[in-house]
Amino acid sequence: MTRYERMQFFEALCDLRAAYASRSDADRRPELSIEDAIAYAEAVMFAIDAEAEAEESRAFDELTAQPESTATGDPRD
Numbered sequence: 001m002t003r004y005e006r007m008q009f010f011e012a013l014c015d016l017r018a019a020y021a022s023r024s025d026a027d028r029r030p031e032l033s034i035e036d037a038i039a040y041a042e043a044v045m046f047a048i049d050a051e052a053e054a055e056e057s058r059a060f061d062e063l064t065a066q067p068e069s070t071a072t073g074d075p076r077d
Helices: 003-021 034-065
Strands: none
């Protein structure tokens, strides 16, 4: 990164900080607590795991439900 690019990046960060500082307090309050975010993430991960297990179970059931070969004798005949 050149000196000019660093200066531009720093100015962009300063502009961003000023934009956040000009916002009202209503924009600064979190709508979702950290505990709620963690609980939500755990629920999503559990749902994904449960769905994967159900899919594996369905696939296994399909494999075991397939009829055995009814061919008799030597397959080269």
